[in-house]
Amino acid sequence: MDRLRILLVAISGDNRGVYIQALKKFDLDFDVAESLHEISLKHNKVKYNGFLIDVSTLLRSSSADKSEANLLSDNFPVMRLSYKATEGIRCIPTGKFSGHGKTLEEFFSQSCQNFTARSLRGTKRANKVLNALLNRDINSSSSRMEKSVALNFSTEGCFLYSVSNWRKGETLWVAFMELSDKTPVKSEVLWSVPWGVKSQMPGIGLRFLSLSDEQADQIDELIQSKKV
Numbered sequence: 001m002d003r004l005r006i007l008l009v010a011i012s013g014d015n016r017g018v019y020i021q022a023l024k025k026f027d028l029d030f031d032v033a034e035s036l037h038e039i040s041l042k043h044n045k046v047k048y049n050g051f052l053i054d055v056s057t058l059l060r061s062s063s064a065d066k067s068e069a070n071l072l073s074d075n076f077p078v079m080r081l082s083y084k085a086t087e088g089i090r091c092i093p094t095g096k097f098s099g100h101g102k103t104l105e106e107f108f109s110q111s112c113q114n115f116t117a118r119s120l121r122g123t124k125r126a127n128k129v130l131n132a133l134l135n136r137d138i139n140s141s142s143s144r145m146e147k148s149v150a151l152n153f154s155t156e157g158c159f160l161y162s163v164s165n166w167r168k169g170e171t172l173w174v175a176f177m178e179l180s181d182k183t184p185v186k187s188e189v190l191w192s193v194p195w196g197v198k199s200q201m202p203g204i205g206l207r208f209l210s211l212s213d214e215q216a217d218q219i220d221e222l223i224q225s226k227k228v
Contacts, residue, residue, distance in 0.1 A: 008051075010052075011060070015083045047118055050076055053078060054080075055080050076115070076123075079098060137173075169189060181215050
């Protein structure tokens with residue numbers, strides 16, 4: 001099992017020092033950001049199992065950065081921290097992935113351990129269309145490729161229109177025509193909707209397994225862009 005990776009968001013000062021010393025007692029990797037704004041600048045592509053946010057740092061943040069904190073709570077295990085010498089570290093779980101534990105140990109073992117690490121940019125999606133070619137066998141001829149379109153995509157996965165029969169856990173390769181690097185991306189089927197289900201588009205939800213950095217960067221640009 002991969003080691004947990006946590007991001008601590010806390011301005012420089014005594015409180016941050018206390019948090020860092022507490023984190024060093026656990027068998028995990030962690031990074032430190034000075035502010036919420038710094039996350040998008042320096043840690044946007046790093047995959048984390050959870051976030052720790054110092055309350056005083058959050059209160060000093062801009063409205064835009066507070067919105068970023070809400071995005072984190074919607075998509076990751078998040079624990080807000082405060083510290084007083086007389087009380088120690090106080091932990092407040094925030095968001096649907098954060099559980100109900102009141103200690104760092106509970107947060108790491110119950111919430112973060114069961115959460116698949118993901119990047120912040122991987123939480124940002126676009127309801128746009130990418131033309132795609134999909135194939136069950138990377139070594140088969142191009143004539144066996146299925147033409148499709150990708151909808152609601154991110155750097156971690158997408159929804160692909162398809163009327164074929166697919167099984168959860170099945171592997172396939174997808175090439176995106178709008179990307180400069182059209183190398184097929186190995187992907188895993190997470191769920192599927194068969195043709196004929198009332199009021200639902202047939203297709204499959206995918207998780208990318210071999211997206212290159214160049215492909216991820218271009219998908220991120222497409223998400224940020226107003227057009228595809």
